[in-house]
Amino acid sequence: MKVSYYPGCSLEGTAKSDYAESLHAIAKAFDIQLEEVRDWHCCGASAAHSINHRASIELAGNIVSLSSKLPHEDLLVPCPMCFNRLKTAVNALKEARAEQYRVQLGDEIPNIWGFAEYFSTPDMLEQIIQQVVKPLKDLKVVCYYGCMSNRPPEITGAEDHENPQIMERILDKLGATVLDWPYKTDCCGASMVLSKPGIVHVLVGKLYDMARRVGADAVVVSCQMCHMNLDMYQTQIETTWEKKFDLPIYYFSELIGLACGIKGAEKWISKHITESLSLLDRLGLLKSNVTPQVEAVA
């Protein structure tokens, strides 16, 4: 099956060697061909919607417009921020005041999907069951969604925005132990990690703390901004909290890859800043089952 694909900027940068590569590999394994939207550009992210509303609608709207030039029904968007901005633009460009913007949309626009959402349809779950070769036995995780794939639900179309189940369904099929917890859709602080790191340390520390309290050994995410805030700064946040959390942060796609025996899974996971392979090794989930080369966090 062929679908349109809008990677978004960070999938070419900080989320390239883990998130992007794992998505490409699992798509291939499930026979989904990703056709990149031609001449795509940045959606404007939080900067545009914060200080230039018009540009935020026009930039994101143009991406939808570019994607409708491809002949596919579905548009897959791995970054929840882009997903949210694209959906917001579609909404704004359908309203009565749409003519104030310099971008217009035709009648035919693709269905916009988050990647995790796409992999959690009944049909895909069925296919996942068939491809699992190494169930993630004894891997105790909590799923963390953050804000953008869920809120506001009138924009995102999220089914259960206070208690989403998308990744839970996937992880359950992969054989992991998925624990319930109250912070699934709490905020990680997103780009404030640069402008107000102190705030992010508080928000993310609370997440780690709760994940550990409910007995999780790892957190699973579907957002590269959440991943960045939870994975890259863990040592600093532990210092602020004067507490060791030692929590690997996995992308749902990496775990699909791992459980389905897709080549590359261990490599993607080795690209995290927080060491994330030894937990899997202890549980006997690595293919090689030899002690992984643990790259020290410099």
Added chain:
Amino acid sequence: MESALKPDFQFLDEVESHGPFEAAACYQCRKCTNGCPVTFAMDLYPDQVIRKVILGQKDDVLRCSTIWVCATCETCTTRCPNDVKIAEIMDCLKEMAARQNIPVPQPQARILHQTFLKNIRRHGRVFEGELMAEYLITSGQLMPKFKDGTLMDDMKLGINLLRKGKMPVIPKIHKGRKFVSEILKD
């Protein structure tokens, strides 16, 4: 945030002209504030911002740090029983304050957004390494970060990202760039 009452009765209309945000529907239940994850760092609570918009307390809301601390998590907008678009009002106030160059107590968030837009205007897609460096310089954090040692952490992280294939060293050339610089001209 105490100031003599100088209401600007046009202000609610001015804000709503960028909406509709339904600010006037607020009945002060504070549900927005109770679910907000960053109230601990705010000088005005979200419900107070809405109230002050209604009361025309323009200076208070354009100068507060709350609008820049708001993470746009959309919890407030999602939960408001009266469909007040609180997060969207926060954005609208940010844009007004930025366009009018109103001084903010801690301008980092605004500088980050401005640097980001400059970056994509230049490249069409975010070039993360350059963005981080430029932001550190323009926000005046280079020296303080050098002094408290966190610059070293950032540099180590940068090297780590480079090693792990998460930090391209040259920006991609692509055709979408022109559109972005056109849109961001004004």
